[in-house]
Amino acid sequence: MSLMEWTERMSVGVAQFDDEHKRLVALINDLFDAVQAGRGRQALGSVLDELVDYTKTHFAHEEHQLKKLGYASFEEHKKEHDVLTKQVIDIQRKYHAGATAMLSMEVMSFLKNWLVNHIQGTDSRYTAFLNEKGVR
Numbered sequence: 001m002s003l004m005e006w007t008e009r010m011s012v013g014v015a016q017f018d019d020e021h022k023r024l025v026a027l028i029n030d031l032f033d034a035v036q037a038g039r040g041r042q043a044l045g046s047v048l049d050e051l052v053d054y055t056k057t058h059f060a061h062e063e064h065q066l067k068k069l070g071y072a073s074f075e076e077h078k079k080e081h082d083v084l085t086k087q088v089i090d091i092q093r094k095y096h097a098g099a100t101a102m103l104s105m106e107v108m109s110f111l112k113n114w115l116v117n118h119i120q121g122t123d124s125r126y127t128a129f130l131n132e133k134g135v136r
């Protein structure tokens, strides 16, 4: 069983960003699977690193597009990305510094909500703007 699933309800109406969101969902599921399988710190640590890296890459793509096209709520959106990035880096830092090779269920459901809430909240607000500019 996966922790989460990308569904149409999570679509932001832009193919590239939907694909990138699907990759983030897959990475969180990979992390969950590694936890469930009792995989060691190194395995978990590298999935976590990958999640942090891809989060930064994806946010940069959204920010580039939104800024380029003059999205009115750009600063607000960027601020939320900065907070989310800090949160995931914090989990990564604590994990690498910690004595335990586990990531709690609490951390896993935090990450799931962290992604879903951003996509269905803040991201969903750029759909009409980008579609109007011909970005789909």
Ligand SMILES: [Fe+2]
Binding pocket: 062, 077, 081, 118, 122, 123
């Ligand atoms: Fe976003």
